[in-house]
Amino acid sequence: MKWKELEEEPCSMARTIGVIGDRWTLLILRECFLRTRRFEGFQSALGITRHLLAERLKKLVRQGILRRIPYQESPKRHEYILTQKGLDLYPIMMAIVHWGDTHMVDERGRPLLHQHRKCGKDFDPVMVCSECGEPLSAKEVHTHPGPGARSTPASPPPATSKTKARSRAA
């Protein structure tokens, strides 16, 4: 499967995975949220090969998640900073960190704590329903097709060429 195909599936998860669903991209984004902005910064923090780093940064810029901004002329140098679209990835990052904090810590405890400036306390991220404010769990949620679902009852899908996957929306 190619990345491009993923981005075209009628599934918000598949599309998102097509953009950020590989380890290096996720780690680069972690660095972005930790305020890393420059090529060398990413490279030395992550130990990623320079080749891949250059490629991933380009992709993130293409996707509008990072913006490449000059911070000096001669020699030209740029910084990579998160756009709003990139900042919106924060809940994904926090959800990942929180799962790790819950299920992957060793005896020593959490590597990093998060303090909420507004209330001043160390916190955990909690996912709640936008309508009633209650915490969410998988079993309390029912999924149903939305307007962008692939097969409307009226018109069956036009035999999607070579892709063997029976497409499944999410």
Added chain:
Amino acid sequence: MKWKELEEEPCSMARTIGVIGDRWTLLILRECFLRTRRFEGFQSALGITRHLLAERLKKLVRQGILRRIPYQESPKRHEYILTQKGLDLYPIMMAIVHWGDTHMVDERGRPLLHQHRKCGKDFDPVMVCSECGEPLSAKEVHTHPGPGARSTPASPPPATSKTKARSRAA
């Protein structure tokens, strides 16, 4: 970088990425949350090669995210179902879907809607602070080292062998 190394970093994000940070694993998990349980089900829904599917399922079982449970004898057949640890991935999945719903939909709109059984409404997932209940954004959060951080001021890190990454906790 090998997956194993990731799982040993003092960073909850890196560790989590080591477990679920690749596209197929994420897509398999999507299917799990959509109630797919069997090998053929995953294979035909995703179009993943059988080889990779077998490997990924094994890994998820090893990690305690899925449990392999017999549903018939002769011939022996098993289903893969989410453990509690697996169910706890739900906020990650929802955060990913929601970002896609926000930034990756086409004119047609969302492929899938989510209804909260408790309140009966279609909702968006919102990430809030466990302490004060306010929605979170990256800029309102300050990160600081926790007990499991790698370099305690007292004892500097023991020159971490070959890994070139200057480790960075999260």
Added chain:
DNA sequence: TCTTATAGTTCTAAAAGAGAACTGTCAATT
């Protein structure tokens, strides 16, 4: 002039993934 900092690009070898075919067990059909 020589070294360092920065941001890449280019090369080769190793690892991972794609694609297709094959195995083995049993139930149902011909």
Added chain:
DNA sequence: AATTGACAGTTCTCTTTTAGAACTATAAGA
């Protein structure tokens, strides 16, 4: 009794990605 089909994998070859290291380019500073 032999054949087909469902299911859950395994094995094979070929292609694409990654890893790892070296190289390029520009300018500032010792």
